[in-house]
Amino acid sequence: MKFWRAPPAADAETHGLLLALVAALVALALASLAIGRYPLSLETIADILLGRDIDAPGRATAETILFLVRLPRIATAIMIGAGLSLAGAAYQTVFRNPMASPALLGVSAGAGFGASLALLLHLPTLAVEAAAFCGGLAAVAASYLAARSTRSHSLLTLVLCGMVMSALFQALISLVKYVADPVDTLATITFWLMGSLAKANAADAATAAAPTVLGGAILFALRWRIALLALGDHEAAALGADVARLRAMVILCATAMTAATVCVAGIVGWVGLLVPHIARMLFGMEPGRAMIATATMGALFVLGVDDVARSASIIEIPLGVMTAVIGAPFFLFLVTRARGEQWS
Amino acid sequence: MVVTRAIEIDNLCFRRAERLVLDSVSFALDAGELLVLLGPNGAGKSTLVHCLLGLAAPERGHVRALGDDLRSLTRREIAKRIAYVPQSGHSAFAFTLEQMVLMGRSAHIDGAGSPSAEDRDIARRAMIDAGVDHLRKKAFTQISGGERQLALIARALAQDAPIIVMDEPTSSLDLGNQGRVLDLMRKLAANGKSVIMTTHLPDQAFNLKARVALLRDGRMIAEGPAEAICDLSAMSRLYAAPLRRLTDDGAKGVVAFVPDLS
Numbered sequence: 001m002k003f004w005r006a007p008p009a010a011d012a013e014t015h016g017l018l019l020a021l022v023a024a025l026v027a028l029a030l031a032s033l034a035i036g037r038y039p040l041s042l043e044t045i046a047d048i049l050l051g052r053d054i055d056a057p058g059r060a061t062a063e064t065i066l067f068l069v070r071l072p073r074i075a076t077a078i079m080i081g082a083g084l085s086l087a088g089a090a091y092q093t094v095f096r097n098p099m100a101s102p103a104l105l106g107v108s109a110g111a112g113f114g115a116s117l118a119l120l121l122h123l124p125t126l127a128v129e130a131a132a133f134c135g136g137l138a139a140v141a142a143s144y145l146a147a148r149s150t151r152s153h154s155l156l157t158l159v160l161c162g163m164v165m166s167a168l169f170q171a172l173i174s175l176v177k178y179v180a181d182p183v184d185t186l187a188t189i190t191f192w193l194m195g196s197l198a199k200a201n202a203a204d205a206a207t208a209a210a211p212t213v214l215g216g217a218i219l220f221a222l223r224w225r226i227a228l229l230a231l232g233d234h235e236a237a238a239l240g241a242d243v244a245r246l247r248a249m250v251i252l253c254a255t256a257m258t259a260a261t262v263c264v265a266g267i268v269g270w271v272g273l274l275v276p277h278i279a280r281m282l283f284g285m286e287p288g289r290a291m292i293a294t295a296t297m298g299a300l301f302v303l304g305v306d307d308v309a310r311s312a313s314i315i316e317i318p319l320g321v322m323t324a325v326i327g328a329p330f331f332l333f334l335v336t337r338a339r340g341e342q343w344s
Numbered sequence: 345m346v347v348t349r350a351i352e353i354d355n356l357c358f359r360r361a362e363r364l365v366l367d368s369v370s371f372a373l374d375a376g377e378l379l380v381l382l383g384p385n386g387a388g389k390s391t392l393v394h395c396l397l398g399l400a401a402p403e404r405g406h407v408r409a410l411g412d413d414l415r416s417l418t419r420r421e422i423a424k425r426i427a428y429v430p431q432s433g434h435s436a437f438a439f440t441l442e443q444m445v446l447m448g449r450s451a452h453i454d455g456a457g458s459p460s461a462e463d464r465d466i467a468r469r470a471m472i473d474a475g476v477d478h479l480r481k482k483a484f485t486q487i488s489g490g491e492r493q494l495a496l497i498a499r500a501l502a503q504d505a506p507i508i509v510m511d512e513p514t515s516s517l518d519l520g521n522q523g524r525v526l527d528l529m530r531k532l533a534a535n536g537k538s539v540i541m542t543t544h545l546p547d548q549a550f551n552l553k554a555r556v557a558l559l560r561d562g563r564m565i566a567e568g569p570a571e572a573i574c575d576l577s578a579m580s581r582l583y584a585a586p587l588r589r590l591t592d593d594g595a596k597g598v599v600a601f602v603p604d605l606s
Contacts, residue, residue: 096436155436221456228450230437235430238397239503240423240451285439288458 014283014293021296025078028303032074035311038065073197075205077306078299080197080261081271083212085298086291087254087261088272089279090219093230094250095144099159099334101273102136102258106165108269110139111255111262113169116176116189129207132259139165140255193266196318197306204264211260215253216295223287226250268302268320270327275301277334348411350375350538351396351426351507356405358391358562365391366402367562373538373555375506378529380549380570381542383559384583389542392559393511396540398422409507423451427500429510432492438483441495445471445480448502467502474498474528490521497528508532510541514548526551546574547600558582571597 033045044062047053084102091100091107102108114135118128139162146161173193180186197204219226225246228236237243261268279294302319305326309317349372358366365388373379383389394400395407398414407414409425417425427448439447448470449463459467471477474494479487484495493513500508510529514522530552533539543549549556549570556573558566560582566573576589579601586604591597 093437098436224447224453224458225450225455227439227443228447230439231435231447234394234397234399235428237399237419238423238426238428238430239447239499240420242419280437285437285443 014289017282018289018293018296021293021300025296025300025303028300028307029074029078032077032303032307033066033070035307036065036070037311040065040070068201072202072205073200073306074303076197076200076208076264077303079205079208079212080265080268081275081298081300081302082216082295083208083257083261083298084268084271084302085275085279085294086212086216086219087257089276089291089294090226090250090254091140091272092276093226094247094254095158096230096232097155097158098277099155099273100162101270101276102254102261103166103267103269104159104273105143105162106139106169107136107255107258108262108267109166109169109173111136111259112193112267113172113176114138114259115263116173116180116193119189119192120176120180120185122185125203125207129259129263132263133256135169136255136259136262137252139169140251194318194320196316197265198310198316200264208260208264211256215257216291218253219250220288220291222246222249223291227285227287265319268323270323270331271298271302274323274327274330277330349373349408350377350410351540352406352408352411353392353396354406354408356392356395356407357403358388358395358400359403360391365562366395368405369559369562369564370405371557371564371567373507373540375536375538376533377538378533378552378554379538379540380546380552380554380556381540381559382544382546382549382556382574382582383542387559388562389559390511393428393509393540393542396509397426397428420451423503423505425505426507426509427503427505429493429496429500429508429513431512431515432489432496435484438485440480441476441482441484441487441491441498442467442471442480444484444495445498445502448499448504451503451505463502466504467498470498470501471495473501473531475524490517490524493517493521493525494528497525501532506536507538508540510539512542512544514543514545522548545600546570546579547598549574550598550600571599574599574601576601 034040034042040062045066047056048063048066088101091102091105092098111132112135114131114133115128118131123131143158143162143165146164147158150157177186177189180189225241228239228241229243229247229250233243275298276294279290279297283289283293305322306319309319309322352372354370356366356369357364369392371379381389381392391400395402398407409422414422445467446459446463449459449467453459453463468477471480474497476491476494476498479491484492487495497513513525517525526548529539529541554570555568556570557564558573558578566578576587580587587601588604590600590602
């Protein structure tokens with residue numbers, strides 16, 4: 001199966017492009033500080049960040065908005081974008097399937113179910129996160145085993161099994177909502193699953209950051225070994241990889257990263273599918289460069305989408321809605337593009 | 345004194361779902377030797393290859409590489425001793441040929457490491473030796489089947505293992521590319537590698553002046569030099585079909601077998 005026919009661009013060219021992307025992310029992050037309902041000029045922001053002009057009128061309000069509202073939200077968006085994209089790329093490699101992604105494998109729905117069950121039982125935050133992780137892990141394991149038991153080599157089988165798991169866990173989420181107390185728990189679960197960064201605070205940023213940074217670091221350290229998994233179990237093992245352990249490690253990292261994003265922003269689809277593809281298209285398969293590009297572009301994408309989501313209209317557009325509007329047509333584009341090629 | 349063979353298969357048995365796929369297979373190979381494994385479809389060639397690589401655990405018997413049982417070695421240690429050249433298939437991801445060959449260095453790189461300048465030099469030399477260096481920036485998905493096969497051999501060269509196992513390396517190649525692959529194998533053996541390949545074409549064994557092992561229903565029914573083993577009746581029995589024997593006009597002694605339709 002051939003996905004990208006275009007040869008990866010020359011090394012020197014991609015180095016410059018990668019630097020430009022990182023610079024764009026920094027620039028967008030700074031610009032995002034100025035975006036929002038309450039007007040904060042770039043000058044005011046610079047004053048606050050550099051500790052100048054402390055007695056300016058409205059300074060306290062500006063500081064509150066900057067540090068308690070916008071900065072955590074921007075950090076959270078960056079972490080979610082990077083986390084989902086890296087998780088998507090990791091799943092695609094271990095399952096040797098360019099169509100795999102956290103949402104299409106059912107991981108996001110599984111994590112959502114785990115978390116809503118924990119919320120129903122009024123468990124503490126850490127337990128909610130652990131439950132999300134377990135739910136995600138159960139979903140990806142079920143999707144993988146179901147696809148394997150069909151003995152089909154088609155790439156769509158895994159996606160189909162993932163969608164079945166996703167539907168199953170969505171139904172279970174509905175069940176949890178149905179039995180939840182409509183006065184308090186139901187509202188909590190519903191808001192929580194809707195996926196918005198509107199209430200992102202420093203704790204959310206930390207929740208998203210810890211697994212993303214840790215999982216990302218592990219995946220990055222093992223990047224050359226993980227790339228072997230893309231060749232298939234036998235070839236990877238013959239090249240010296242401990243396939244079972246390596247695959248388990250990658251799935252654990254990717255699922256922890258996905259679960260963390262679900263805990264903070266609910267189910268945000270398509271990012272993990274879309275971004276790794278574009279990163280591979282622009283930067284090729286060289287493991288280190290591909291990972292940095294994936295993380296940077298994912299962060300750029302979600303931060304940009306969230307900026308639009310919170311500034312385009314008076315009412316916030318949910319993040320998951322925006323990513324679906326962009327991601328779904330892209331998925332169809334992939335399917336049509338791959339149609340002429342062998343799928344099995 | 346016990347002489348350590350490069351690779352030694354001793355009384356190997358493998359069972360899959362009650363069926364004995366390999367039944368007491370034994371052979372050994374020294375450095376610089378070529379062994380061509382012949383057998384009809386379903387004879388157990390692929391299973392034997394998997395056992396040779398330590399990918400399938402035998403029910404009984406041993407596979408020893410440079411004297412050590414594969415079961416006592418880690419995956420990386422095995423990969424440093426035995427390189428595998430699979431049939432060139434499709435890849436879902438567009439690695440460049442250079443990246444593909446570089447992955448041959450994995451066994452020599454620590455878990456969290458990345459290829460060093462030396463690893464890249466070795467990979468480059470392997471690509472030059474296999475004659476695919478001019479394709480190194482091409483995506484693996486864009487080159488022809490023959491080029492892919494040569495690239496996979498380059499990857500095995502980069503792996504720098506004394507033993508190379510090839511699973512039908514010429515099965516999807518045209519005659520020109522078959523010749524290129526066989527020539528490369530001959531050079532490898534001349535440089536001291538032990539090479540084991542499976543094929544459906546007995547003439548390749550004559551061409552390589554290789555030793556031949558005949559595998560049928562999981563049993564090794566004959567082993568020895570091609571010209572001693574591969575006569576018309578042995579080949580007809582092996583493939584359970586009437587065959588015709590063709591010889592070339594020169595002194596090279598290449599013999600080919602074709603199906604006899606009369």
